[in-house]
Amino acid sequence: MPPLPRRSRPFLLLIVIVVLLIAGLAALWSGEPPTPAAPEPRQALIDVQDGPGGQERIQIDSTLYAPAATPAPAVVIAHGLGGDKTDADAQARELVRRGFAVLTYSARGFGGSSGRIRLNAPEYEVSDAHQIVDWLARQPEVQRDGESDPRVGFTGVSYGGALSLLVAGSDPRVDAIAPVMTYNDLGQALLPNAAGGAPPSADTPAHGTAGPQGVFRRAWAGQLFSPGGPAPADGSSVACGNFAPDVCAAYGELARTGRASAATRQLLASVSPSSVTRDIRIPTLLAQGTQDTLFGLDQADANARQIAAAGGDVSVLWFAGGHDGAPPGPRVEARIADWFAFHLGVGEAADPGDRFRFDIAGNSRADGEVPVRTASAPDYPGVRADRTPRFSLDLHGRATSVLNPPGGAPGALSSLPGKQGRRAEPYDLPRQVAVFGTEPMSSRMLISGVPQTRLSVAAEPGQPTTRDAVLFAKLYDVDREGRRELLGDAVAPMHVTGLRPDGTPVEVNVALPGVVHSVETGHRLELAVSTTDQAYAVPTATAVHRVDLAGPRALSVPSVKGTSTSDGAFPAAPVAGIAGIALLGGLGWLITRLRRRYAPATEAEVTGPPLEITELTKTFPRKVTALRGASMRVERGQIVGLLGPNGAGKTTTLRLLLGLLHPTSGEVRVFGHRVEPGAPVLSRIGALVESPGFPPHLTGLESLKHYWAATGRPMLQARFDEVVHIAGLGEHAHRRTATFSQGTQQRLAIAQAMLGLPDLLVLDEPTNRLDPPQIHQMREILRRYAATGRCVLLSSHLLSEVEQTCTHVIVMHRGEVITSGSVAEIVSVDGQATFRVDDPARAAAALRALEGLGAVEVDGDLVHADLRGHDRSTAVNALVVSGVSVDQVGPRRRLEDAFLNLVGEEQR
Numbered sequence: 001m002p003p004l005p006r007r008s009r010p011f012l013l014l015i016v017i018v019v020l021l022i023a024g025l026a027a028l029w030s031g032e033p034p035t036p037a038a039p040e041p042r043q044a045l046i047d048v049q050d051g052p053g054g055q056e057r058i059q060i061d062s063t064l065y066a067p068a069a070t071p072a073p074a075v076v077i078a079h080g081l082g083g084d085k086t087d088a089d090a091q092a093r094e095l096v097r098r099g100f101a102v103l104t105y106s107a108r109g110f111g112g113s114s115g116r117i118r119l120n121a122p123e124y125e126v127s128d129a130h131q132i133v134d135w136l137a138r139q140p141e142v143q144r145d146g147e148s149d150p151r152v153g154f155t156g157v158s159y160g161g162a163l164s165l166l167v168a169g170s171d172p173r174v175d176a177i178a179p180v181m182t183y184n185d186l187g188q189a190l191l192p193n194a195a196g197g198a199p200p201s202a203d204t205p206a207h208g209t210a211g212p213q214g215v216f217r218r219a220w221a222g223q224l225f226s227p228g229g230p231a232p233a234d235g236s237s238v239a240c241g242n243f244a245p246d247v248c249a250a251y252g253e254l255a256r257t258g259r260a261s262a263a264t265r266q267l268l269a270s271v272s273p274s275s276v277t278r279d280i281r282i283p284t285l286l287a288q289g290t291q292d293t294l295f296g297l298d299q300a301d302a303n304a305r306q307i308a309a310a311g312g313d314v315s316v317l318w319f320a321g322g323h324d325g326a327p328p329g330p331r332v333e334a335r336i337a338d339w340f341a342f343h344l345g346v347g348e349a350a351d352p353g354d355r356f357r358f359d360i361a362g363n364s365r366a367d368g369e370v371p372v373r374t375a376s377a378p379d380y381p382g383v384r385a386d387r388t389p390r391f392s393l394d395l396h397g398r399a400t401s402v403l404n405p406p407g408g409a410p411g412a413l414s415s416l417p418g419k420q421g422r423r424a425e426p427y428d429l430p431r432q433v434a435v436f437g438t439e440p441m442s443s444r445m446l447i448s449g450v451p452q453t454r455l456s457v458a459a460e461p462g463q464p465t466t467r468d469a470v471l472f473a474k475l476y477d478v479d480r481e482g483r484r485e486l487l488g489d490a491v492a493p494m495h496v497t498g499l500r501p502d503g504t505p506v507e508v509n510v511a512l513p514g515v516v517h518s519v520e521t522g523h524r525l526e527l528a529v530s531t532t533d534q535a536y537a538v539p540t541a542t543a544v545h546r547v548d549l550a551g552p553r554a555l556s557v558p559s560v561k562g563t564s565t566s567d568g569a570f571p572a573a574p575v576a577g578i579a580g581i582a583l584l585g586g587l588g589w590l591i592t593r594l595r596r597r598y599a600p601a602t603e604a605e606v607t608g609p610p611l612e613i614t615e616l617t618k619t620f621p622r623k624v625t626a627l628r629g630a631s632m633r634v635e636r637g638q639i640v641g642l643l644g645p646n647g648a649g650k651t652t653t654l655r656l657l658l659g660l661l662h663p664t665s666g667e668v669r670v671f672g673h674r675v676e677p678g679a680p681v682l683s684r685i686g687a688l689v690e691s692p693g694f695p696p697h698l699t700g701l702e703s704l705k706h707y708w709a710a711t712g713r714p715m716l717q718a719r720f721d722e723v724v725h726i727a728g729l730g731e732h733a734h735r736r737t738a739t740f741s742q743g744t745q746q747r748l749a750i751a752q753a754m755l756g757l758p759d760l761l762v763l764d765e766p767t768n769r770l771d772p773p774q775i776h777q778m779r780e781i782l783r784r785y786a787a788t789g790r791c792v793l794l795s796s797h798l799l800s801e802v803e804q805t806c807t808h809v810i811v812m813h814r815g816e817v818i819t820s821g822s823v824a825e826i827v828s829v830d831g832q833a834t835f836r837v838d839d840p841a842r843a844a845a846a847l848r849a850l851e852g853l854g855a856v857e858v859d860g861d862l863v864h865a866d867l868r869g870h871d872r873s874t875a876v877n878a879l880v881v882s883g884v885s886v887d888q889v890g891p892r893r894r895l896e897d898a899f900l901n902l903v904g905e906e907q908r
Contacts, residue, residue, distance in 0.1 A: 038096050041065045046105070048131040050115055052123040060128060061085060061112030062105035065096045066141040073151040073175075073344035074101040074142045076132065078160030081224055084111030091333050098337050099346045101141045105132065107163075109242040116244040119186070119271045120163050122170065129154075129167045133174070149173045153340045157328065158182055158295070162273050165303065168284070169276025176343040178285040178336040181322050183295045184277070184302035185210065187268035190217050191260055194473065194492035195455075195508040202390055203382030204305060205449025205558040208298025209511040215470055215493035216258040216537040219417040220294050225251040258537030277306035283313040283343040287332050289322020290359065290516045293415045293490045293535070297514030298450055308383040315339070316380040318358035318448075318516060324415060324489060356380040358448060358516055358562065375562030388449060393555045395453065395527060397436030399548035401460050404470070404531040405432070408538035412530045414474060415489040426474075426486040433530045434547040437478070438555065440524045447487070449558030450514040451475060453527060454551035457496045458505040463544035468497040471547065472533045475512050475555075476526040477519055479725075480784065484526065488515040491533055499545070507550040521787050527555065608672020610634050610760045610791045611657070616666035618652050626652040628815040629666065634760070634793055634808075639786045641802035641823075642795040643899060644812035650795050653812070654764060657793075658687055670760060683713070686758035688749050688766060696738035700729055700748050703737055708755050718755050726784055727751035728777055743774040750778070754785065761785060763794040767801060779805045799899055811899060833872055835863045836888035837879065846882035847875060 042064045050056040063085055066072070075095055077088040084106040092102040107125055108115030118124040136142050136150040143151045153176040154164035161182030168177045183189040191214030201207045225243070240248030250264040260268070269275060284307050288300035300316060308314045319332050335357075341349035354376035381388040412428045455473070459465035472491040476484040490513035498506050512527075519525065529547045532538050611634035618627040627649045634640050644650050655661045657668055659677045667674055673681035694703045701720060708718040724733045727747050732740065740748065750766055766782075767775045775798075782792050782805055796802050802809065803823055810820040819826065837843040840858045847856045847865050853875075854866025867875060872889055879886050 038068050039066050041092075044135075045112075046132060046135050048128045050124075052127070058108060058115035059113065060105050060108065060132065062103055062132070063092075064139065064141065065092045065102040065104075067096050067099050067101060069099065070101065070141045071143040072099055072101045072141065073153070073340070073346055074103060074136050075153045075155060075340055075344075076103045076105075076129070076136075078105075078107065078129075078154065078156030078163045079110070080157045081159035082110070086111070094330075094333065095337055095340070098341060100337075100340065100344070101139075101143075103132065103136060107159075117242050117247065118244045119247055119267075120159065120166055121271055122166070125163060126166045126170060129163060130171050133167075133171060137173075145173075145175075151175055151344055153177060153344055155336055155340075156180065156182075158323070162186075162271075165273035165280065166271075166276055168282055169273070169279040174282060176283045176285075176340060177280075178287065178339055179273075179303070180287040180328050180332065180336075181289045181292055181295055182273070182299070182303075184272065184299045184306070185269070185274045186272045187260065187265055188214065189295055189299060190221055190254070190268065191215060192217065192493050193495045194511045195471075195494035195496055196511075197509070199454070199509040200450065200452055200511045201382075202452075202556070202558075203387050204301050205381055205388040205560050206297035206301035206514040207305075207382075207511070208296070208301065208450055208514070209509065210302075211495065213259070213495050213497065215495055216254055216260075217294075217493075217535065218255070218258070218537045219535040221251065221254060223417055225255075273303060274306065277303060278310050280307045281311045283315075283339070285315045285317065285336060285339045287317040287319060287328060287336070289325060289328075290318050290320055290514075291325030291488065292322025293417060293488070293513075294323040296488075296490065298511065301450075301514070304380055304383055308380075314380060314383055315352070315355040316357075320359035320516075324417070354378055356560070356562070358560070360446070360516065360518065375560075377560060377562045381560055388558045389561060391445065391557045391559060392552070393438045393525065393557060395436045395438060395549055395553050395555050397434070397527075397549065399456075399546055400434035401463070401544055401546050402434055402471075402529070402531050403431045404539055404541070404543045404545070406542045407540045408532055411532035411534040411538065412472070413534050414472070414486060414491045415535055417535055426484075426489070428528055428530050429532065432532055433528050435526060435528050436549055437526045438524050440480075440522050441519055442521065444521050445519045445557070446559050447515055447517045447519065447557050448560040448562075449516075451512040451558065452556040453510050453512070453554070454507060454549070455494075455510055455529065456505040456507050456546075456548040456550035457499065458503045458546045459499045459501055460544040460546050461501065461503040464542045465499070465501055465545075466539065466541055466543045467499050468495060469499060469543065469545045470495055470531070470536075470539055471545070472530045472536070473510050473512055474528050474530070475515075476528060477517065478524050478526050479520070480522050480780075487517050488513045490515075491530075491535075493533070493536055503546065505546075505548070505550070522784070525555065608669055610636055610671060611793065612669045612672075613653070613657070614667055614669070616653070616656065616668065617664045618649075618656060618661065619664045626815055627656075627663075630812065630815065630817045631666075632810050632817055632820060634791050636789055636791055637786055638808050639782055639792045639794070639806045640808045640810060641806035642793060642810050642812065643799070643802065647814070648812040649815040650812055651764070654687075654689060654762060654795065657762060658682065658685065658689070683756075684759045685762060686753040686755065686760070687762040688753040689762075689764045692749055692752065694737040694740075694745065694748060697736060699736055700724075700733040700740070700744075700751075703748065704733075704752055704755060707752055713756070719757050720755075722757060723751045723754045726754060726781060728781055743770045746770055747774075747778070747781075750781065757788070757790070759790050761790065761792045763792065765796055766794055767796060767798060775801060833865055833867050833875065834890055835865070835875070835879065835886055836861055837863060838885040838887070839883075842882060843879050843884045843886075846878050846884060850875065850878055 044062050044064060046060040046062050047057050048060055050058045077092060079087045085104040088104045092104050095102045106113040108128060109117035120126060133152060134148060136152060137144060137148045145151050152174060154167055154174055155178040156164050157180045161179030164177045164179045168174045188210050193211030193214035194209050196209040196211045200209050250267050253264055254260060286300045286303055288297055304314050304316055317335060321327060338352045342351055356377040356379060357374050360373050360375055410429060414426050457469055471494045474491040475487045477487060478484050492510060492512045496506055496508055613630060613632045616627050616630045619625045642650050656663055659675050659679055659682050670681045704720060727750055729747055729751060732744050753761060767778055770778060786792055806823055808822050809826050811818050840861055840863050843863045844856050844858050847853055857864045876886055876889060
C-alpha cells in the first residue's frame with residue numbers, strides 16, 4: 001500500500017480524533033445515572049383574607065412546581081393585567097430545571113381566583129401576596145430561612161412586576177426581585193407630563209420629567225381598563241367587569257374628562273411602587289423594554305434611583321421589546337434565572353456580572369426576530385457610577401404657529417398601543433406641527449436613554465387662545481433620502497400652563513421618550529412638536545400656540561459607554577453536556593493548530609487592509625498567462641473601480657480574490673488573512689459576479705432569507721432590514737420577484753451581495769440592465785455603503801459612471817496593473833486643468849503671468865491651462881487676486897481620455 005501524501009496525514013489524524021471523541025461522549029453519557037425527574041406540578045387553592053380587617057375570604061388559584069431536589073429556594077411569578085397563572089408556565093418549568101421551586105398564581109379577579117381587581121392595592125393584592133408567602137413557608141418543597149420565612153424571590157411582567165416591587169417594599173421576608181417592564185408611578189404612567197421647570201437630571205441616562213397635570217394616555221388606558229377583566233362572578237354590572245367600584249369610577253372620570261381628581265390621584269399613588277421603593281434594600285433586577293409606549297425607560301430609571309438610594313443592590317437590563325414589541329422571551333428570562341440563582345443561593349451560581357446591559361438595536365426586526373447583541377457597563381450610570389455621558393447637538397428652525405383644531409381632530413398618529421409587533425406609519429398634520437433639526441451626523445452616534453431639550457411656548461396674539469397648551473414632542477431619525485423613523489414609536493406629552501394672551505412665552509424643559517437607537521453617518525435628527533396625537537386625550541377648544549426653541553437651542557443626547565458582550569444568559573448544562581463542550585473545545589483548538597500550521601497567523605492578519613494583492617500571477621493550461629505579477633491595495637471607505645480592456649485580467653483577479661481559483665504565485669490577503677478556497681475570511685466578502693436568478697413565486701425578502709439560510713450562518717447576522725434599506729428596495733422587498741423589472745432584480749442581486757453587511761463588497765458590472773435613473777440610484781447606494789466604513793471594489797465598462805461613483809481607480813492591461821490612485825490623480829496626471837470663469841480673457845492673462853505655466857487656451861467661458869507642476873489652488877488664487885470669479889475647477893480631460901491614453905488608442 002503506498003504511503004499517504006504528507007498533506008493528508010493531519011486530516012486523517014483529525015478524523016480519528018473525531019471518532020474517538022464521539023465514542024468518549026457516548027460512553028460518558030451512557031455511564032451517567034439518569035437525572036431524577038421533577039414531580040408533576042401541584043394545584044392548590046390558597047385561602048386569603050379579603051381586605052383589611054374583614055371576615056370574608058377569597059381563594060387564589062395557584063400551581064406549585066417543585067424541582068427533583070427539595071427543599072429549594074422559591075420564586076413567585078405574577079402575571080400581567082388581563083392574564084392568569086398559565087402565562088408563566090414555560091418560565092416556571094425552566095426555573096424548576098435550574099433547581100427552584102416555583103409558584104404561579106392568578107391574581108384576584110383573574111383566572112380561577114375570586115375577588116375584585118383593585119390594581120395592586122396594599123390591603124388587597126399586596127396583602128394576598130403576603131399570605132401566599134405564609135403559605136409557601138409551610139410547604140415541604142420550599143427552603144426556609146426561619147420560622148414562617150421561606151427563601152423567596154418575586155418576578156412578574158407589567159402589573160405583576162409592580163406587585164414584585166410593592167411586596168418587596170412591605171415584606172422583609174422577600175430576598176430578591178426581578179420586575180419586568182413595569183412602572184414606578186402609575187399616575188405619571190397614565191397621565192405623563194414631559195414638560196417641567198427644572199431640567200431633568202443628567203446623572204442617570206433615562207431620567208424623565210414628572211410634571212403635574214399630565215396628559216391622559218387615552219388609548220393605552222382603554223386597552224387596559226375597558227375590557228374590565230373577566231365578567232363578575234356575582235352577576236353584577238359588567239360595565240367595569242371585575243374591577244372594584246373605586247377603580248371603575250376612577251377610570252370613568254379619566255375617560256370622560258381626561259383629568260384626574262384628587263381622589264383619583266390618591267388612588268393611583270397608593271398602588272404605585274414609588275410609595276414603597278424607599279424601603280426596598282434587597283437585590284433588584286429591573287428589566288425594561290426599549291419598545292414600550294406604556295411604561296418607558298424613565299419608569300425603570302426612577303425605580304433604580306430610588307431603590308439604590310435606599311441601599312438596594314440594583315441591576316438594570318434594557319431589552320429589545322416591550323408592550324409594543326416582542327415579549328421578554330427566553331434571553332431575558334435566563335438572565336433573571338441567573339440573578340435568582342446567585343442571590344437565592346442555588347448550587348454554585350456565580351455573580352451575573354455587569355449591572356447594566358442594553359440591546360444596541362432598539363426595535364424588533366420586520367421578520368419578528370429580536371436583536372441579541374448587547375452592550376454592558378459595570379453599573380447603571382448615575383447609581384454608584386459615573387454620570388451619563390451626553391452630547392449636545394445644535395438645533396435649527398424657526399418659531400412656528402401651530403393649531404389645535406376644533407374638537408382636537410383630525411389627530412396625528414404615532415403608535416398603535418397594545419399591537420405587539422405591528423408598527424404604525426407615523427404622520428404629522430400640516431399647520432399642527434413645528435419642526436427643528438440637527439445637521440447630518442459626521443459619524444455614527446448611539447442614543448441610549450432620554451434625550452432632553454428646552455422649548456418656548458406662547459399664545460399667538462390675535463388668534464383663539466387658551467391659558468394652557470397640550471403638545472407632543474417626538475424625535476425622528478431622517479436618512480439621506482429624507483425618510484423618517486420615529487424613535488421608539490413614542491411621543492412626549494406636555495401640558496404647559498400659565499400662557500398669557502399678550503404672547504409672553506413660557507419656557508419648559510422637555511424629556512423626550514427614552515430609546516436605544518443608533519444614528520448612522522449622514523442621518524440627522526428632527527424634533528417635531530405637534531398639537532395632537534391619537535393615543536392621548538387632547539383639548540377640544542380651538543387654539544393657536546407659538547412654539548420655538550429656548551435656552552441653548554440644543555438637543556442633549558445620552559450615550560452610555562458600554563462594551564459589546566454576548567448575553568451569556570444560557571441555562572446551565574448537565575455534567576455530560578459540559579464535558580462534551582470541553583471535548584469539542586479541545587477539538588476546535590486542534591483544528592486551529594492544524595490551520596495555523598499551513599497558514600501561519602501574523603499581526604498583519606488582525607490589522608491588515610481590506611484587500612492587498614501582492615505579485616499575483618496566474619497561468620492556465622497551454623501556458624496562457626492571465627496575470628503577471630499584479631499588485632494592488634484597497635483601503636477602508638474607498639469605492640475602487642477596476643478598469644481594463646477585455647483580456648486585461650480583471651475577471652481572473654476577482655475569481656482569485658473570491659477563492660474560486662488558486663494562484664500560480666503571489667498571494668491575496670483580505671484583512672491580513674490569506675485567501676484560498678474555503679478560507680474563513682471569505683465570509684467577510686459579499687460578491688455579485690453574475691446576476692443570480694430568483695424563484696419567481698417568492699418575495700424579494702423571502703429570496704434573501706432562503707439564500708442566507710443556505711449559507712448556514714445565523715439569521716440574526718443577515719441584517720435584512722438594513723440591506724433592504726441600503727439597496728433602496730422599499731416595498732419591492734415584499735412583492736414577488738416575478739413582478740420585478742430588470743433594474744429591481746439587479747438591486748435585489750446587490751442586496752443579496754450585501755447580506756450580513758460584509759466589510760468588502762465585490763461587484764462585477766453592477767449597473768448592467770439598469771436605466772439612467774436606476775444607475776444614479778445605484779451610485780447613491782454604493783456611496784451610502786462605503787460611508788459605513790466598508791469598501792467596494794467594482795468592475796465596469798461605463799467609464800463615465802466609474803468617474804462619478806468611485807473614489808479610486810485601478811487600471812489593468814495585459815495582466816498587469818499599470819496605474820492606480822484617486823480618480824482626481826488619474827485624470828489630471830498630465831497637469832491639464834479647466835476653469836469656468838466670468839471673464840475668460842482676464843483669466844487667461846492672469847494664468848499666463850504665472851512663471852513656469854504651460855499653454856493657456858480660451859474656450860467660451862472655459863479656460864484650459866497646462867499647470868506643469870503648479871497646484872490648482874495656486875492658479876485659483878492668482879485668478880481671484882486678478883478679480884476673476886471662478887465658478888468651477890476640474891481636470892481638463894475625462895477618465896475615458898486618461899484610460900485610453902494608458903492602455904493605447906487601439907483599445908477604442
